[in-house]
Amino acid sequence: MAVPTFVDRVTLHVQGGDGGHGCMSIHREKFKPLGGPDGGNGGRGGDVILEVDPGLTTLVDYYHSPHRRAGNGKPGQGSHRAGADGEDLVLRVPEGTQVLTPEGELLADLVGAGTRFVVAAGGRGGLGNAALASARRRAPGFALLGEPGERRTVVLELKLVADVGLVGFPSAGKSSLIAAVSRARPKVADYPFTTLVPNLGVVTAGETTFTLADVPGLIEGASKGRGLGHEFLRHIERCAVLCHVIDCATMEPRRDPLTDLEVIEGELAAHGGLEDRPRLIALNKIDVPDARELAELVRPELEERGYEVYEVSAATHEGLRDLTYAMARIVNARRAATPPPAPKRIVIRPKPVDEAEFTVEREGDVWRVRGVRPERWVRQTDFRNDEAVGYLADRLNRLGVEDRLRELGAKPGDTVLIGPEDDAVVFDYDPSVQTGAEMLRGPRGTDPRLEGR
Incomplete structure (x- = not known):
């Protein structure tokens, strides 16, 4: 494997x-x-x-x-x-x-x-x-x-923390683009799904430095589990800008820039939470003559829809400078609009003085005591030592557990459980046993109150 x-x-x-x-x-x-x-x-x-x-x-x-x-x-x-x-x-x-x-x-x-x-x-x-x-x-x-x-x-x-996320169909040239504008060296090949994991690159455009994420290729139905993209859609949730990388040189049937854009936008909408992210469009592979003609043909329509469109070639680096500066401009605007993080402060939240420290509930034929303090005391008790068990009884009595059981109608001999359901300690309710350290008489490790019980 x-x-x-x-x-x-x-x-x-x-x-x-x-x-x-x-x-x-x-x-x-x-x-x-x-x-x-x-x-x-x-x-x-x-x-x-x-x-x-x-x-x-x-x-x-x-x-x-x-x-x-x-x-x-x-x-x-x-x-x-x-x-x-x-x-x-x-x-x-x-x-x-x-x-x-x-x-x-x-x-x-x-x-x-x-x-x-x-x-x-x-x-x-x-x-x-x-x-x-x-x-x-x-x-x-x-x-x-x-x-x-x-x-x-x-x-x-x-979830990757990146400023710009590249999205698009497999083999659209996302890996080639991130390799051309940064020092990242993702795997590049001429077959679909070459990129199996997200890649991160650091890009510098003028005085702005930002991170660029290459998300593995999306296909129609990715948000429902098809292909690889559904596993990585969450990685673009933190991106400030989304850049569609569209392959203008594809020879696949029923594929064209406008259709590709609509399919990817549909998957992003199905994933949810990305509606407010600015979009850029990179019409890629214009080094191919037919792809350049197609990019020039669809660019006006994309601009009419409100997109910023850039014709680029990851192979020859044509148009990449304008694209990275456009990314930097939007990233700077998003950073300026985001308030600076508040300094971390130590927040102390004391418990209310009247907060109940334990609860007693009837569960069928038994009584169950729950609470942080009684459960902790039980875990700390060595039940092989009678004096330790007597000390636990004294602590529970001072906390008011016995009085609460009496108020709720517990009878001598009733079963009392303290602790979680899968690891509770079982006691027999016996209010006749006197409590208090002053009752102790005998060798260390013994408690005469527990003899014969």
Whole structure:
């Protein structure tokens, strides 16, 4: 199977690093039998970050390696030593990359060198028992687990960022034209669909420098999936100017400049969103005598329709100077009409003080508790340690979960689920259990309130 060199759409599976576990440790030193807890906190897991690199033009790296994961945080240690944070994973992407959910929802549009987007956040590190100590729980016999990193599946879709887009039928001479006016060297041959991927070139006209995109040839029905053009129509969505490259020397039946223009305009209209882009027309291949005569014949009618028309030859470079200066003039006008980008500011959006921190709903015979805080607390609990489970019960009670269940009519023995549907933790509702660290009596890691239950 051929290995693609240009990829403009990939599905990426990413995962942030897991947070390191907190440490349960008691300080031990000669002549100091009551040294107290000294377990350090776990390190934060690394984030997976997408960053724009202007030097890239394809997503091929993620086609070959679609699974990426950031570094895990290190666990805490005794003597109050915190674990190291996990290393962030920075993924370089081309400018113009859009980040979408598998359902098509836009998450980020990455334009501008250095623009970043955290696509998968790392998990928080767990607290060590030194951080969990309080006046009533002086020497906790447990620590909190690190949170798992965020798992996410996203679609990366590239839309080229170019000032001018060349559109037209296959073999109209688009690749030859971009090679003649820039240093781009696309493949040029005398058969249809020579260009299989978009090409970018940088053009200088006077004091103006702009980018020119050569989009693979369109045919009738491209917007519905025929040919190759339907895969690349999105690459012209960011272009400020569209230039029709029309082959005046074609020998194919039922082909002429006016018909070609109408077919391509029909496909652009079917794709949508391009109605406001200025159009230029390049009647190409006038180095062929019959093509020159045809170009001179159709030019008045095209100008009557409101188009700027230029007769050019990519082979002899005739007319290319006037065409590139016309492109530069329209590009300058579009740039002047576009307001400068607003400086990026850090926006802090605090949550309302009365926002509910959890919800309790009846689902058949069970009660389900949802909320960021209770779900995070469950993930951080080591259920092999009775004291850690008791600490979780105390936290949920202080948050008001038990009171809310009582208000909604929960009965002793009812099943309570906390967490997502596919990974929930199951509890039995028992309001008779007293809460509070002052109830603790016994060895570390145990909780007498849970004995026999």
